[in-house]
Amino acid sequence: MAYDAVLSAYEKSEFDDGRWTRTVYRRGSGPAVIVIHEMPGLHPAVVAFADRVAEAGMTVFLPVLFGVAGRPASHPAGMLTMVSGMCVRWEFNAWRSGRSSPIVDWLRALARKAHAECGGKGVGAVGMCFTGGFALAMMTEPAMVAPVLSQPSLPLGKKNAAGVDASPAEIACAKRRFEEEDLSMIGLRFKGDPFVTAARFETLKREFGDRFEAIELEDDTAKPGPLKHAHSVLTLNLAETGPTKAAEQRVIAFFKERTGA
Template identity: 70%
Template sequence: MNIPEALAGYERHEFEDTRWIRPVYRKGQGPAVIIIHEMPNLHPLVVRFADRVAAAGMTVYLPSLFGEDGRTPTKAYAMGQILQGICIRREFNVWANGRSSPIVDWLRALARHAHAECGGKGVGALGMCFTGGFALAMMTEPSVVAPVLSQPSLPFGKKGRAMVDASPAEIACAKQRLEAEDLTLMGLRFKGDAFVPEERFETLKQTFGDRFEAIELEPEDARPGTGMAPHSVLTIHLADEPGSATRMAEERVIAFFKQRVGA
């Protein structure tokens, strides 16, 4: 089984549950953290973040949901993924209809599996961009104790600006668990990001109160020279110099995982 160069050092296996089977890459030791990649694929900068989580004493699980694993993306490649039907595939729900994506069922099963394999207090889960809200919906799985929403971009469209891609029942479950189990939820975004409206973060703040830790960065905090408006907090637009605002945000996320999963 071939491993892409960008994922050297990871073990690859196929995980099957519910309706789907997907590749999952695993690395590290200690309690589990599931990192769900952004659009358009599981690219090298997602792996860089995963490497740092593994180095902090946790087992990283990288599920591959779309795109070519390990490929360095371009704007043309990202557009191609969208045009190939990512927005109409049955695994994903991208519009404002009060539902989460069906693939979240598979991710919940992966969390149960990862917790059984790795132990600890529970499992961390982080989604990015297209998958950003998945970590919130995953909280109906009791093993998920450290959810992080990085630049959650769904649902699309004006109707969904103040919404998150989770059902009312999933949101209510998350709210109940956060209080009952003394947990917190994290969210990250760049201010002014058209894909992550301010209204969406206001909804999260109003819904979860002080159980929601919001990290909202200034556009000038982003790594320059990408040719893109600041969006990908932990990957493409992370300014990697020690002490930068984005690097400190990354360090805060990793510390959050360590504390919650018991690394």
């Protein structure tokens, strides 16, 4: 099936950083924002969020890190993608705290390229779910100025409930840049989400203080989605009115302000 029909308004290209090559979809004009899709892939609800970012006056970059571009999140094959990402593919660090995923190096290179091509004050990025913490680790790239962590779910496992998928050096770099460049970060979660515990957000609050803007939503504000619990703040559980929509608008405004759109 032509799942990528949902991406018909986007330009498709390949980006090679010398180590990995990944497909990237691009749309819009103005400063760059990288939207890093969640599990099980670049599904239509992620594209819909990216559409709204582009409509707000920014150039959206949609890298394809796993899965099939445009395939619905409810597709049965999505389970194979999740198992592969969590257990097989070494470019992702799913189970260890205090360490980022190797694929973040590729995302940093993409941010440099996007900033060189699109200009503005810098690049914004949002990770979601499995990729939720990637935008924090990307802060070692000077072009990155607006990190958003939407339901950051790594590292997995109860023993890692308070952990984050960024190294001490990456956290220290982000803290320094936040102070020296007057930057900040947004994190989003539903309060009852078992994949994104309150303990993880407490770690981020402790490390970054008022430079970390925590948006923690009540579960009953979520649009019903494929999971039994509320999880995907900006996509599958986004309601068109109420607190989740306000959270989406806050993220888009943050990107506009920080990138200079």
